[in-house]
Amino acid sequence: LQQILFKNPNEPPVVFHWFPVIGSTITYGMDPPRFFHENRQKYGDCFTFVLLGKKTTCYVGTQGNDFILNGKIRDVNAEEIYTVLTTPVFGKDVVYDCPNSKLMEQKKFMKIALTSEAFRSYVPIIADEVSGYVKRTPDFKGQSGIVNICPKMAQITIFTASHALQGSEVRSRFDEKLADLYHHLDMGFSPINFMLHWAPLPWNNRRDHAQKTVAGIYMDIIKRRRAAGGEEDAQDMMHHLMNSTYKNGTPVPDHEIAHMMIALLMAGQHSSSSTSAWIMVRLASRPDIMEELYQEQVRVLGADLPPLTYENLHKLPLNQAIVKETLRLHAPIHSIMRAVKQPMPVPGTKYVIPTSHVLLAAPGVSGSDPKYFPKPDLWEPHRWEDGSPLAPTLGRSDEEDEKIDYGYGLVSKGAGSPYLPFGAGRHRCIGEQFANVQLQTIVAMMVREFKFRNVDHSNTVIGTDYASLFSRPLEPANVYWERREKA
Numbered sequence: 001l002q003q004i005l006f007k008n009p010n011e012p013p014v015v016f017h018w019f020p021v022i023g024s025t026i027t028y029g030m031d032p033p034r035f036f037h038e039n040r041q042k043y044g045d046c047f048t049f050v051l052l053g054k055k056t057t058c059y060v061g062t063q064g065n066d067f068i069l070n071g072k073i074r075d076v077n078a079e080e081i082y083t084v085l086t087t088p089v090f091g092k093d094v095v096y097d098c099p100n101s102k103l104m105e106q107k108k109f110m111k112i113a114l115t116s117e118a119f120r121s122y123v124p125i126i127a128d129e130v131s132g133y134v135k136r137t138p139d140f141k142g143q144s145g146i147v148n149i150c151p152k153m154a155q156i157t158i159f160t161a162s163h164a165l166q167g168s169e170v171r172s173r174f175d176e177k178l179a180d181l182y183h184h185l186d187m188g189f190s191p192i193n194f195m196l197h198w199a200p201l202p203w204n205n206r207r208d209h210a211q212k213t214v215a216g217i218y219m220d221i222i223k224r225r226r227a228a229g230g231e232e233d234a235q236d237m238m239h240h241l242m243n244s245t246y247k248n249g250t251p252v253p254d255h256e257i258a259h260m261m262i263a264l265l266m267a268g269q270h271s272s273s274s275t276s277a278w279i280m281v282r283l284a285s286r287p288d289i290m291e292e293l294y295q296e297q298v299r300v301l302g303a304d305l306p307p308l309t310y311e312n313l314h315k316l317p318l319n320q321a322i323v324k325e326t327l328r329l330h331a332p333i334h335s336i337m338r339a340v341k342q343p344m345p346v347p348g349t350k351y352v353i354p355t356s357h358v359l360l361a362a363p364g365v366s367g368s369d370p371k372y373f374p375k376p377d378l379w380e381p382h383r384w385e386d387g388s389p390l391a392p393t394l395g396r397s398d399e400e401d402e403k404i405d406y407g408y409g410l411v412s413k414g415a416g417s418p419y420l421p422f423g424a425g426r427h428r429c430i431g432e433q434f435a436n437v438q439l440q441t442i443v444a445m446m447v448r449e450f451k452f453r454n455v456d457h458s459n460t461v462i463g464t465d466y467a468s469l470f471s472r473p474l475e476p477a478n479v480y481w482e483r484r485e486k487a
């Protein structure tokens, strides 16, 4: 009754709930996409719900994505929301522990190491890491077996990303203690830490110790490299950051370089490892597509399957479409939040979002909207081929889209696109191309080694685990594998 009587006509409708502080926390937390879908049907594209006592306004659909992700810096703010989680994990003075203008400069520095020239050198490194991993891992010994694919893909992701982005020295330390330390950093990202980030709990103590130790490892490497003249591993991320200078003339200090190295690896780890796990789960549910992927490589590259190169990846459209289609249905970041800094009128409505609300964008909603994607719930990589009956209606393509420079190079605004797994606007992902190169290489290499199917021969797909900030397959995500007979 209170919710009906005290409804403010200038604010979006509030999702009905029984208990004041808990509000919709449980229904949202159990299955965010379902929560968005059901409430969109009831209340329209813009509605408010109570998340741990906070009024959270969700605006879904392409207009909502644009309203939030392309919001002006004076209206919306990301760092106020994320800093409690990210600063203890990454360290001080980077990403969300600094003004937005500094983050934009840092993104520019990090982007310099993510060029096609760099990617050309990354593909063989990633390919070797994958084949080395499947050779030495006991769960992949023999001719066939069953494996919980999630932890395996998490390891493959960290080995490939650390080796490609941070060089062989950092990579070799992942065989020793660095893997455990990163695991402790990970625990800092559990959603409970939005409330308990400060508490002297065992996992927070481990997080703080790991942050200091990992940053110390990077800073030692930086010092040693400086002493050696700075020419070592000339193309890697650390080298680029060591040679970057802020607009005010200050070179990037060593502790910031170390913290950016942590931030980059953490940003990519969860999203890429969740996506690669979903790809393997999906392939196990569609062995026919896994076979097509193998045949695509044989047809395009030749039956002897030469070593993979960056150029080769461009010749494998189905391999590319697998990544695209998996991110459409399983974007690991389901909710993107912003604090509201000024009352924000929603164009075309009578609503004004007050500063007491948090805004939530969920681009996955438009990514599974039948308006743009025929049979949206169907995982069908062939829909990305020209002339497919299931082809999406995307409006302007990425190339045609309006471009904007926030300080780290031109990025497409993505304003009208229903497909935004990498976000849009000033906080848009800079790791998109790296993630594509990494994921496409991992898929191509796994397809060369294995045939997958579901353990029970079915086409069913496991549910999603939403318990951490990045969604991923529920575990155990068991996959039956068989070694491929090589010609």
Ligand code: HEM
Residues within 6 Å of the ligand: 078, 103, 107, 264, 265, 267, 268, 269, 271, 272, 275, 327, 331, 332, 333, 336, 337, 421, 422, 423, 424, 426, 427, 428, 429, 430, 431, 432, 434, 435
């Ligand atoms: C930002 C998704 C991989 C680095 C973002 C955002 C999304 C996203 C949705 C926007 C967040 C927001 O607006 O609040 C993904 C997905 C990935 C992926 C789906 C893989 C499949 C990577 C990788 C890296 C990376 C591999 C690093 C090499 C970043 C950075 C930001 C970002 C630095 C900027 C954060 C900001 O400006 O606030 N990513 N990402 N990401 N991502 Fe990624």
